[in-house]
């Protein structure tokens with residue numbers, strides 16, 4: 001494999017940032033790039049990708065199409081992604097031709113939950129207790145090792161928004177639930193009876209500079225993010241601890257770009273890392289309206305090799321997702337006030353993120 005290309009100089013205005021993925025995150029990244037005088041080239045395997053509506057150039061092709069990837073790489077000065085499940089071969093082909101950030105090892109670490117949790121706990125950070133599970137018998141014995149009570153069985157790959165998860169309350173239930181995953185490699189994790197969930201959105205520049213936004217508190221419904229609120233209930237000390245967790249992870253990965261670390265906050269005040277998202281994140285959408293530099297602008301700055309911008313927040317904010325059928329009555333949404341963002345998705349589906357509204361209190 002050829003060596004990964006590094007950015008030798010910042011991408012100047014007029015240059016092109018390639019973005020793998022064409023969902024709402026790619027769309028908001030493309031708009032942030034345009035604001036900075038950069039062009040966004042979206043690569044998506046979805047014909048109706050929402051980001052295609054707002055970019056300077058586009059490629060509609062499979063992430064496994066080597067020729068299309070090579071042509072894309074030639075057209076871009078730097079490449080990034082809006083989703084972590086970029087196939088390893090895709091990342092390898094691109095990174096031999098054009099600087100790719102976050103770097104491929106960051107993507108692969110975040111793609112596999114067991115690898116990710118092992119990586120996090122090896123850094124001395126707290127997570128829920130977890131064990132790998134490869135058979136029904138192992139699921140039952142892992143349940144006992146974790147001390148009984150309640151546990152969550154999760155797929156090691158491709159889980160998001162609670163997809164690929166089952167809560168189990170006995171060794172027998174764990175073994176039975178294993179069978180429902182059709183032999184996929186799994187992980188069993190202690191159920192955390194958290195007081196609330198929070199996340200840190202942070203950025204690391206090519207020069208190693210680090211900046212974090214005020215961590216939002218996140219409410220989920222049916223495993224899907226419903227609302228993010230800043231400031232959160234975290235104490236000043238916990239805010240600093242949360243930012244340090246993100247810094248530790250970003251430095252260990254030699255990360256460049258925006259990342260999100262999802263946290264469980266226990267009643268005793270402990271912060272447990274649930275997940276790393278090596279990308280901009282839904283819980284950071286409020287930064288568009290409440291900060292001088294949004295998570296999207298910040299990510300574009302980082303991957304273009306520019307200095308990071310200010311993460312300062314000028315307002316308190318509540319961000320609410322518009323999910324599935326809630327998008328049907330767009331006239332009522334428009335009339336609600338707040339700062340409305342609609343993602344240009346042609347089809348409403350249950351659980352699909354269609355847009356969001358941010359409410360500000362200066």
Ligand code: AMP
Pocket residue numbers: 128152159160161162163189190191192193194197220223262274275
């Ligand atoms: P994940 O896909 O791992 O981000 O999980 C989605 C959501 O499921 C989290 O945001 C939590 O609300 C819930 N969840 C996941 N793992 C656990 C756990 N070990 N204990 C309690 N709730 C969990």
